[in-house]
Amino acid sequence: MTPVDLKTEIKASPAQLHYADTLFYGALLGFVMMLITYALYVFGILEPQIPLQELPRLWSQDAATYRAAGTIPQGWGWLVLVGKGDMCNFIGVAFLAALTIFCFVQLAWNLGKARQWLMMSIAIAEVLVLSLAASGILVAGAH
Amino acid sequence: MTHDFCPFRAGATNMVARLLLLAVFFWLAGQSAAFSAQTSTGNQPAAVLARSGQDAISSQVLLAATGNAAHASAAHTSSPAQALDPAPADSHPWWFWPLALLFFCFILGIIAVMAGVGGGVLFVPLVSGFFPFHLDFVRGAGLLVALAGALAAGPGLLRRNFANLRLALPVALIASTCAIAGAMLGLALPTNIVQTCLGVTILGIAILLLLSKNSVRPVVTKQDGLSLALGMNGVFLEPSTGEVVEWKTHRTLMGLLLFIAIGIMAGMFGLGAGWANVPVLNLLMGAPLKVAVGTSKFLLSITDTSAAWVYLNQGCVIPLMAIPSIVGLMLGSVVGVRLLAWAKPKFIRYMVIMVLFFAGAKALLKGLGW
Numbered sequence: 001m002t003p004v005d006l007k008t009e010i011k012a013s014p015a016q017l018h019y020a021d022t023l024f025y026g027a028l029l030g031f032v033m034m035l036i037t038y039a040l041y042v043f044g045i046l047e048p049q050i051p052l053q054e055l056p057r058l059w060s061q062d063a064a065t066y067r068a069a070g071t072i073p074q075g076w077g078w079l080v081l082v083g084k085g086d087m088c089n090f091i092g093v094a095f096l097a098a099l100t101i102f103c104f105v106q107l108a109w110n111l112g113k114a115r116q117w118l119m120m121s122i123a124i125a126e127v128l129v130l131s132l133a134a135s136g137i138l139v140a141g142a143h
Numbered sequence: 144m145t146h147d148f149c150p151f152r153a154g155a156t157n158m159v160a161r162l163l164l165l166a167v168f169f170w171l172a173g174q175s176a177a178f179s180a181q182t183s184t185g186n187q188p189a190a191v192l193a194r195s196g197q198d199a200i201s202s203q204v205l206l207a208a209t210g211n212a213a214h215a216s217a218a219h220t221s222s223p224a225q226a227l228d229p230a231p232a233d234s235h236p237w238w239f240w241p242l243a244l245l246f247f248c249f250i251l252g253i254i255a256v257m258a259g260v261g262g263g264v265l266f267v268p269l270v271s272g273f274f275p276f277h278l279d280f281v282r283g284a285g286l287l288v289a290l291a292g293a294l295a296a297g298p299g300l301l302r303r304n305f306a307n308l309r310l311a312l313p314v315a316l317i318a319s320t321c322a323i324a325g326a327m328l329g330l331a332l333p334t335n336i337v338q339t340c341l342g343v344t345i346l347g348i349a350i351l352l353l354l355s356k357n358s359v360r361p362v363v364t365k366q367d368g369l370s371l372a373l374g375m376n377g378v379f380l381e382p383s384t385g386e387v388v389e390w391k392t393h394r395t396l397m398g399l400l401l402f403i404a405i406g407i408m409a410g411m412f413g414l415g416a417g418w419a420n421v422p423v424l425n426l427l428m429g430a431p432l433k434v435a436v437g438t439s440k441f442l443l444s445i446t447d448t449s450a451a452w453v454y455l456n457q458g459c460v461i462p463l464m465a466i467p468s469i470v471g472l473m474l475g476s477v478v479g480v481r482l483l484a485w486a487k488p489k490f491i492r493y494m495v496i497m498v499l500f501f502a503g504a505k506a507l508l509k510g511l512g513w
Contacts, residue, residue, distance in 0.1 A: 009378035010387060012304045019308070023444075024298035031291075038466045042238075052237040052463070056275070059240075059461055062334065063279040067458040075456045089462035090455070093287065096294060097455060100448040107308070118373070122312045126319065126445065133323050133452035 015110035019103050026099040034092030046085035075136025101130045237463070240274060245467035247274075248288070252475020253482060258495035260352070261443065262472045263289035263415030265495070268345045268502035271338070272509060276464060278334050278341075282413030283459035284468045286451040289415030291469045292476065293443035305437030309374045310392070310430060315442050317399055318406035318416070319449040325410025326453035335510050341412050342507025348418050349499035352492070355422050363429035366391040369399075370428075379434060390431050398428040410450035415443050 012020070040046045050058065050070040058066045067074065073081075081087040108123035132138065248266070255262045267285040271278050300306035329337050366376060376391035392398070401423050409416040420439035424430045430438065454460060 010304065010380050012302055013308070016301050016304070016308050020298040020301035023294060023301070027294040027298070030294075034466060034469070038462065041462065055237055055461065055463055056235065056240065059280055059464065060275045060277055062277050063283075063330070063457055063459045066277075066280075066461070072458050074458060086462055089466065090460075093455065093460060093462070093465070096287075096290065097448055097451050099294065100445055119309065119312055122316055126312070126316050129316065129320050129323070130445075130449055130452070133319075133449040134456075136456040138323060138327060138453055138456070 013114075015107055015114060015116075018110055019107050022103050022106055023099065026102065027096065030092050030096035030099060032092075033095055034089065037088045037092055041085035041089055044085070046083065046088060048085035049081050049087055098134060101127060101134065104130065240276075241463050241467045244270070244274065244464055245471040248468045248471025249475040249478075252472040252477075253479040254475075254491060254495060255472070256476050256479030257482065257491040260495060261289055261415040261417035261440075262292055262476070263413065263443075263447075264345075264348060264418050265498070265502075266468065266472070267413050268341065268499070268506050270468075271341070272502050272505040276461075278338055279330070279454075279457075279459045280461050280464060282329065283451070283454035284461075284465040285413035285415070286447045286454055287460065287465050288468050288472050289413075289417075289443050290447040290451055291473060293415075293440055293447065295473060296440045297444050300437040300441055303437075304377070304379045305433050306441035307377050307430075307434055307438050309377065310424070310434070311438050311442055311445070313373050313375075313399065314402050314424075314438075315445040318402045318409065318442065318446040321403045321406025322410035322446045322450040323453055325407035325412075326450040327410075328407070329411035329413075330453070330457055330459070335512065337411065337510075338506055339510030342503050342505070342510055344408060344412060344414070345499055345503030345506055349496050349503060351418065351422065352496050352499070355426070357421065357425050357432050357435075359432045360388065360390075361425065361429040361431070363391050363393045365393060367393050367395050370395040375428075377434070379431070381433075388431060390429075390434060392428040392430055394427055394429070398423050401427070406446060409446050410453070413450065413454065416446055417443060 041048060042052075049072065054069075058069055066072070072078070072087075078087045078090050082091065104123050104127045108120050108127060111117075111120035111123055247270075248262075251265055251269070252262060255265055263285045266288050267281055270276060270284070271281040274281070276284075297306065301308070370376070370392045373395070375395060376389075378387060378389050380386075381388050401419075405416045405419045405423065408414065408419070417439050420442055421432075421435050424438060425432050425435035
């Protein structure tokens with residue numbers, strides 16, 4: 001590599017920098033949301049779906065028992081109960097978990113603009129994989 | 144920025160770190176003994192009878208909270224929670240264990256940074272072994288802990304080019320796909336089998352940490368065809384020396400195949416996977432240590448996202464315990480980074496390896512029902 005190439009290569013690519021910026025501001029927003037909703041929950045401002053006193057009896061049992069006892073739906077069903085103190089915590093958690101998908105959509109777009117077709121294809125495949133995981137389709141087979 | 148070395152301060156910091164580790168050891172042993180005693184007491188018929196009355200009342204509260212009157216009237220005879228509940232009553236108030244988890248994760252965060260391991264690999268075996276939470280919820284929280292740490296570190300690593308997208312993208316696609324399969328497998332298998340496999344894995348990780356000697360700049364004489372096609376090479380500036388370091392990878396196919404197993408294990412046990420990512424990227428594929436560590440941390444944000452979604456969708460995340468874990472570990476990591484300038488991490492690393500042996504053995508015994 002020539003010294004000019006090296007100087008260019010040392011710097012992160014524009015696509016990488018865009019990814020970093022989205023990740024930084026998104027993570028910050030997600031953490032703030034998570035802390036606010038947690039405060040609403042534990043300080044009793046929002047009534048929870050499962051009373052707090054019930055949890056020590058339920059958290060030592062498996063997820064299926066916990067869901068049955070609290071009539072907690074699988075997948076995105078928690079959105080129906082989002083007004084409940086415990087369920088509203090999933091807004092921040094789901095936002096943080098979805099952040100990588102947003103970042104990859106943006107990355108695929110930027111890689112496409114830079115004509116890096118192979119990397120763009122991988123980024124699109126990653127979006128599909130993460131979206132499949134997030135969709136809630138893959139819930140069968142759990143105990 | 145440089146720090147003047149002060150032997151007294153460094154000694155004091157090491158002493159603090161040792162005391163923290165000792166406190167964790169004694170606390171874990173105490174809680175383990177107390178919980179075992181409580182479990183055996185909870186099996187006595189009198190205790191069960193006394194508790195069943197409380198269950199009927201609490202189930203009424205639970206069902207009334209959901210606003211389901213039909214279910215509430217049915218609960219007079221039998222409630223789902225009552226019928227399925229073989230667990231011992233926990234005499235602690237609801238806030239006790241989340242608060243204990245917050246402090247525990249704070250200390251864990253300090254220790255993890257000093258030992259150079261991710262939080263997830265310590266969190267899952269220790270919390271599943273010594274706290275009253277079911278393994279399903281511990282794995283869900285463990286993935287969120289690892290994910291939160293990776294999301295926080297990711298932007299800085301990407302901006303400094305320590306995390307390389309060209310290296311990360313193909314690896315992430317394989318690992319995240321397999322993490323979904325691992326998560327589904329982990330949730331489908333009986334808990335005792337997963338617990339046993341977790342114990343074996345943790346013991347393996349302890350041995351790996353004990354034996355592996357990472358290479359700061361592995362020598363890669365020839366970049367292989369796959370690495371060339373995927374553009375797995377780059378340049379970074381070493382800030383400590385101002386040197387420009389060029390790197391490329393080799394043995395790429397073998398590395399990519401290993402990420403199948405790494406992804407499955409990350410999803411199955413909720414461990415995060417930094418303990419495996421770094422040796423594969425560094426020792427096998429030949430990426431410089433800084434690039435391997437940075438890319439591994441960034442990779443966790445992708446691998447753990449896919450597995451975390453599976454756990455989240457299955458109701459394996461209890462916010463009351465997951466969020467104190469995330470906050471505690473992140474605060475502990477911030478303090479740990481500051482202490483790192485003064486402490487001797489080698490001693491802490493060996494102590495962590497001992498803790499992993501202990502936690503692995505505990506998980507194994509618990510899984511085998513001994």
